[in-house]
Amino acid sequence: MTPPESTQTDDAAALTGSHLPESATTVADNVDIPTQVSDDQVDESIPEEFRYNLVFNKKVSELRALFEEQHRQIREEGAEKPKRDVAYQSVICDEQLNQIPLDARSIGLLVQADDQNPAMLSENFEFSLILAMGSSSPGTIDVPFDTSVDTREILYQAESAGFGVNLLPPANATVINAEVEAYCDLIRDYGRISLHGQSCNIRVSPIDGYMEYLLYAELGYKPKVISTDEMMNLLYTDTMPEVVMDHVKACIAEVVIEVLGPDFMKDLVVNTVKALHLKDLQFMEARASILEAELDTRTPFPNMIRILAEATGLRGADAAGLLFELKNAIHTVLDKYLPSDPVVEPEPENSTASSAEVKNADGVQQVDPEEKVPAEDSGMRVRAPNTKQADLAKALCLMASSVAGGPDALKAVWASIESATQLDQRINLDRETTLPSLAAGRVADALGVAPKVAALAAGELATLLQVVLEAGGAIEPPPPPATPKPTPPSGLIAVG
Amino acid sequence: MRSEAIGFINVTRQCNVDCKRCYLTEEHRAIKERLPVATLQQFLQSSFWADRDCTLIWEGGEPSVIGPQAMQLLVDTARRLLPSARQTMVTNCFSVPDWLLAMVHEEFDGLVETTYALGNKFNLAGSEVIYQERFLSGLNKFWSAGVPCVVNVELNAETVQAGADALVDVMLQSECKVWEFDISVDFASFLKTPVYHPASTPALPLTVPYQKAWSFLADLRERHYARLTRAGITIGVFEQNPDAGNLQFNVLSEDRFLTLNPDGTVTTNPLYSDLEGTILGDLHVSSLDSMIISRNRLSRISHERRRIRACHGCEHVSYCGGGPAHVPVFDGSGECAGGLSIWNSSLRMQSA
Numbered sequence: 110m111t112p113p114e115s116t117q118t119d120d121a122a123a124l125t126g127s128h129l130p131e132s133a134t135t136v137a138d139n140v141d142i143p144t145q146v147s148d149d150q151v152d153e154s155i156p157e158e159f160r161y162n163l164v165f166n167k168k169v170s171e172l173r174a175l176f177e178e179q180h181r182q183i184r185e186e187g188a189e190k191p192k193r194d195v196a197y198q199s200v201i202c203d204e205q206l207n208q209i210p211l212d213a214r215s216i217g218l219l220v221q222a223d224d225q226n227p228a229m230l231s232e233n234f235e236f237s238l239i240l241a242m243g244s245s246s247p248g249t250i251d252v253p254f255d256t257s258v259d260t261r262e263i264l265y266q267a268e269s270a271g272f273g274v275n276l277l278p279p280a281n282a283t284v285i286n287a288e289v290e291a292y293c294d295l296i297r298d299y300g301r302i303s304l305h306g307q308s309c310n311i312r313v314s315p316i317d318g319y320m321e322y323l324l325y326a327e328l329g330y331k332p333k334v335i336s337t338d339e340m341m342n343l344l345y346t347d348t349m350p351e352v353v354m355d356h357v358k359a360c361i362a363e364v365v366i367e368v369l370g371p372d373f374m375k376d377l378v379v380n381t382v383k384a385l386h387l388k389d390l391q392f393m394e395a396r397a398s399i400l401e402a403e404l405d406t407r408t409p410f411p412n413m414i415r416i417l418a419e420a421t422g423l424r425g426a427d428a429a430g431l432l433f434e435l436k437n438a439i440h441t442v443l444d445k446y447l448p449s450d451p452v453v454e455p456e457p458e459n460s461t462a463s464s465a466e467v468k469n470a471d472g473v474q475q476v477d478p479e480e481k482v483p484a485e486d487s488g489m490r491v492r493a494p495n496t497k498q499a500d501l502a503k504a505l506c507l508m509a510s511s512v513a514g515g516p517d518a519l520k521a522v523w524a525s526i527e528s529a530t531q532l533d534q535r536i537n538l539d540r541e542t543t544l545p546s547l548a549a550g551r552v553a554d555a556l557g558v559a560p561k562v563a564a565l566a567a568g569e570l571a572t573l574l575q576v577v578l579e580a581g582g583a584i585e586p587p588p589p590p591a592t593p594k595p596t597p598p599s600g601l602i603a604v605g
Numbered sequence: 606m607r608s609e610a611i612g613f614i615n616v617t618r619q620c621n622v623d624c625k626r627c628y629l630t631e632e633h634r635a636i637k638e639r640l641p642v643a644t645l646q647q648f649l650q651s652s653f654w655a656d657r658d659c660t661l662i663w664e665g666g667e668p669s670v671i672g673p674q675a676m677q678l679l680v681d682t683a684r685r686l687l688p689s690a691r692q693t694m695v696t697n698c699f700s701v702p703d704w705l706l707a708m709v710h711e712e713f714d715g716l717v718e719t720t721y722a723l724g725n726k727f728n729l730a731g732s733e734v735i736y737q738e739r740f741l742s743g744l745n746k747f748w749s750a751g752v753p754c755v756v757n758v759e760l761n762a763e764t765v766q767a768g769a770d771a772l773v774d775v776m777l778q779s780e781c782k783v784w785e786f787d788i789s790v791d792f793a794s795f796l797k798t799p800v801y802h803p804a805s806t807p808a809l810p811l812t813v814p815y816q817k818a819w820s821f822l823a824d825l826r827e828r829h830y831a832r833l834t835r836a837g838i839t840i841g842v843f844e845q846n847p848d849a850g851n852l853q854f855n856v857l858s859e860d861r862f863l864t865l866n867p868d869g870t871v872t873t874n875p876l877y878s879d880l881e882g883t884i885l886g887d888l889h890v891s892s893l894d895s896m897i898i899s900r901n902r903l904s905r906i907s908h909e910r911r912r913i914r915a916c917h918g919c920e921h922v923s924y925c926g927g928g929p930a931h932v933p934v935f936d937g938s939g940e941c942a943g944g945l946s947i948w949n950s951s952l953r954m955q956s957a
Contacts, residue, residue, distance in 0.1 A: 205898065207898045235903075235907055236898075236900075236903040236904075236907070239860065239903050239906050239907065240898065240903070242860070243607060243860055244607070265910075265911075265914060266910075269857075269910040269913075310923065536751050537751050540715075540751070540753050541782065541837065542748060542751065542753050542780075542782055544837050
């Protein structure tokens, strides 16, 4: 497919793409790139955290001095740590990059050839790349148009560092001259390797920008502005007159068609749509797994909720709501008819009952279920002793004890329930270091849930009974975990 | 955020088990050295650990031989200096005292790992049988106490020779439900005649060709994995998928591994603890920050990256990463360190 007729805007978009978040950019004074964006061009509507300054062609030794000065200011003058809002591009590795300035938002290292073998990278560059990769700043490898370093070598390095590659055009190229042709050759070299197969997964500018532009055009989208990424504008758009840009663009088109074939655009659109669809599926899967994790961390009965959802067809959130409303309803009724003991000490500041809790003449507390109880009040309600509800629990336990044949017999019944529901194995079940019981397996088969879920849900159900038995004094609550006592070395080690 | 940093801390190199091909010298395994708290402090007070996820792995020798008080002091010191770092331990399970169980629960979030092989491991009196018995007993003690101790089986010549059936017997005898596998290296031979690549990376000899090691695993999967799965046993290498990447030890990790010896010397990979050519420096003489930017470390990272160029053209390279970086990608056996045949069959099964 042939690219559409060019316009200045199309040309620029073709080279730069618009792959980065919108940014407002200023260029520092020391830049020797011809185009500068001054402060007054900064779009104030862009949030400050997306604005950054571009600094080109600093030496590593200068960055070291800057880093030391920033540290001195923090240490000696109590200065604040600077914001990371400077993109250092085309950094010259005159020494190893051991420190990155504290204000560095990103680092672009200018390719440097080895003195002995110009096709290879210098050790300074390679070690600086490793150290830059280990920093918090993302980065690029900036390749000058006249580099002698082998293309594959740079792409290997970029790929292992996770850095993008910027192919830098000659400065001040106003006409198509030998330097521009050398730049086009460089683009062809990188295009042939980076576009071939799926092994190259890094961004190579401006080739990727051009591909994005073609995709936009195919989909009928025309960006309002040349590019939202000012760094790309500075590197490519603003430094090239139209005639040079058309030539470079034709060169990229040529290599894209050479590698991907004339019908590559159809494949590109199809693959892009497939990728979008896949991303959407992955997003939904990720969301589902986050909700699953939330269920475990934020609800006391996650597996009962899962079973309820499976059995009723309700969504997880609705199943959770159903269970919680049931639980709240039970508490509301119990609190209404068997209210907490009056709080004597300390004297509450506001002696009038809240609008949610009003006692009527016969002493039955009226609870308005619609009234929201503040968290601290709710906490107080839980902590306040409730002898009436405790008496109810005792009465229930007495009845159960009578049916079972005495307190010891009731304890034995509870022990068998505890064992059957694997209540004491919940942690191991959850970690999958203990297998669910056969009964849990059968429940799982019947309900269509995982055996682990069935086993854990049985335990969760049993804890409801456990709470009543403990409140009624039929069983003892488990003792708190004992503090481990360090033992002296056994002396069995025969070495040394 | 930078990639997760892993600190391996050899609290001692003394050991209560005699592995004939151990990466530590016999001399160090017999000396009763202990890591001083001050040395640990120096190790952890570095920008290397800042602004990133960190895991500290207590190792040895056998770390538990230093006893509960000394171990607790080191754990507390590390917790104070790097409060958000995860801590765990690699123990040989030869002796699992109660204090270690309590510490694993309280300090390591219940996480601990061990290593194992069917042969070439002895107790200090030279008994292979007693080693095997004590290992199983220690391992079972962890699992009975709810500690899911993962076993890394060293695929050494003896294990491969014994065959998958023998290993399956051990797996089913134990209560352990998670088993992993490591490539085996003959460190004893290397320590006798050390050979390094120009980039200070040791040229380590294998104990068994890749082809035999991966065939052993293929046999294990084909004939036994269904039964093991029914028994609740999981083997990570059989469950691997591209999304999770390669879970083998030391895949593209040279830049995020640092290992501290009790004498204050520092290297990258814990397997290099006693390999002199890899030592970055001594904390008594230089700071960790200066070791991070040392030529020794950077050239080894560079070598690790160049190493996987041998994988060019392999469809699995983006997630396999060339397998463990301390061994060559290819050994001439037709297989590779990353386990090409296992990746091929795993992906076939997942797409079936």
